Amino acid sequence: MNAQEIIRSIESEQLKQDLPIIYVGDTVRVGVVIQEGGKERVQPYEGTIIAMRNGGINRTITVRRIFQGIGVERVFLVHSPRVASIKVVRRGKARRAKLYYLRDRVGKATRLKQRFDRPL
Amino acid sequence: MSVGLLGTKLGMTQVFDESGKAIPVTVIQAGPCRVTQVKTVETDGYTAVQIGFGEAREKALTKPELGHLTKSEAPPLRYLQEYRTDSPDDFSLGQEVKVDIFTANQQVDVSGKSIGRGFAGYQKRHNFRRGPMAHGSKNHRLPGSTGAGTTPGRIYPGKKMAGRMGGVKTTVRKLTVVQIDGDRNLILLKGSVPGKPGTLINITPANLVGAAKS
Numbered sequence: 001m002n003a004q005e006i007i008r009s010i011e012s013e014q015l016k017q018d019l020p021i022i023y024v025g026d027t028v029r030v031g032v033v034i035q036e037g038g039k040e041r042v043q044p045y046e047g048t049i050i051a052m053r054n055g056g057i058n059r060t061i062t063v064r065r066i067f068q069g070i071g072v073e074r075v076f077l078v079h080s081p082r083v084a085s086i087k088v089v090r091r092g093k094a095r096r097a098k099l100y101y102l103r104d105r106v107g108k109a110t111r112l113k114q115r116f117d118r119p120l
Numbered sequence: 121m122s123v124g125l126l127g128t129k130l131g132m133t134q135v136f137d138e139s140g141k142a143i144p145v146t147v148i149q150a151g152p153c154r155v156t157q158v159k160t161v162e163t164d165g166y167t168a169v170q171i172g173f174g175e176a177r178e179k180a181l182t183k184p185e186l187g188h189l190t191k192s193e194a195p196p197l198r199y200l201q202e203y204r205t206d207s208p209d210d211f212s213l214g215q216e217v218k219v220d221i222f223t224a225n226q227q228v229d230v231s232g233k234s235i236g237r238g239f240a241g242y243q244k245r246h247n248f249r250r251g252p253m254a255h256g257s258k259n260h261r262l263p264g265s266t267g268a269g270t271t272p273g274r275i276y277p278g279k280k281m282a283g284r285m286g287g288v289k290t291t292v293r294k295l296t297v298v299q300i301d302g303d304r305n306l307i308l309l310k311g312s313v314p315g316k317p318g319t320l321i322n323i324t325p326a327n328l329v330g331a332a333k334s
Binding site: 082 | 131
């Protein structure tokens with residue numbers, strides 16, 4: 001085995017196999033494991049995927065939502081054990097890979113058209 | 121100080137620890153090394169263990185080197201490394217040293233040859249600050265003053281200047297062992313180590329100030 005194969009095999013042990021197919025523009029509900037006083041619980045976080053980075057084990061999604069009038073963006077390491085679950089709530093139509101333009105929009109303009117050709 | 125290990129750097133990746141944190145790790149394929157010589161006070165005046173790593177073709181080595189290796193019945197090995205140890209009796213000629221001499225969460229020192237950067241300028245080599253890039257400035261990456269005038273009339277030795285950078289032995293101290301894979305002779309260290317993938321890497325138990333000598 002050469003160096004790349006060995007590193008890939010180390011990574012493959014940690015990759016999640018049961019991830020849903022997600023695209024930029026989708027609305028997802030991410031279950032985040034948080035620790036509170038020695039106890040663990042799963043907190044949901046729902047928002048639109050505005051960016052995705054496909055880096056093998058370093059694969060991340062940036063999820064944006066408007067919370068109490070303030071835009072919040074969280075970057076999740078998709079394969080991390082801290083991300084308990086990812087559920088696609090709605091498929092959105094996006095014509096570019098990074099939806100950073102949504103940051104400059106407020107209210108109704110932040111909506112994305114729903115698409116129905118991809119299963120949830 | 122006990123015996124260390126030689127290996128090759130394979131590259132970097134990340135692993136998740138039990139709390140779910142992503143840890144950057146360097147993957148090193150270390151060993152198996154063979155003990156090629158045991159030095160004792162009687163024979164050499166000090167105690168040390170020499171190990172060899174990296175199988176080579178017989179023709180790649182000189183006859184004196186091959187003759188030295190036949191004493192331990194080792195195959196032709198390209199790299200030899202000596203480690204000072206107080207207990208050379210624990211080692212016998214031809215014995216294999218593997219990654220299991222290290223344990224997870226142990227601290228190690230890693231040395232290797234750093235990436236060669238060629239003839240590097242002031243900013244890259246000595247972290248000088250750069251001059252203004254605009255407003256008519258022509259002083260972009262120049263060193264500024266290198267000394268006084270007629271007195272002393274020369275530049276003091278050791279003045280930081282541009283020149284060859286990298287390609288020298290560098291040691292990174294106190295890296296944590298994240299994982300050991302005995303089957304594939306792999307060792308995962310938290311953080312980066314000198315050199316590019318393929319570099320020869322020397323891993324030793326951490327040399328800590330004030331630690332009892334083992």
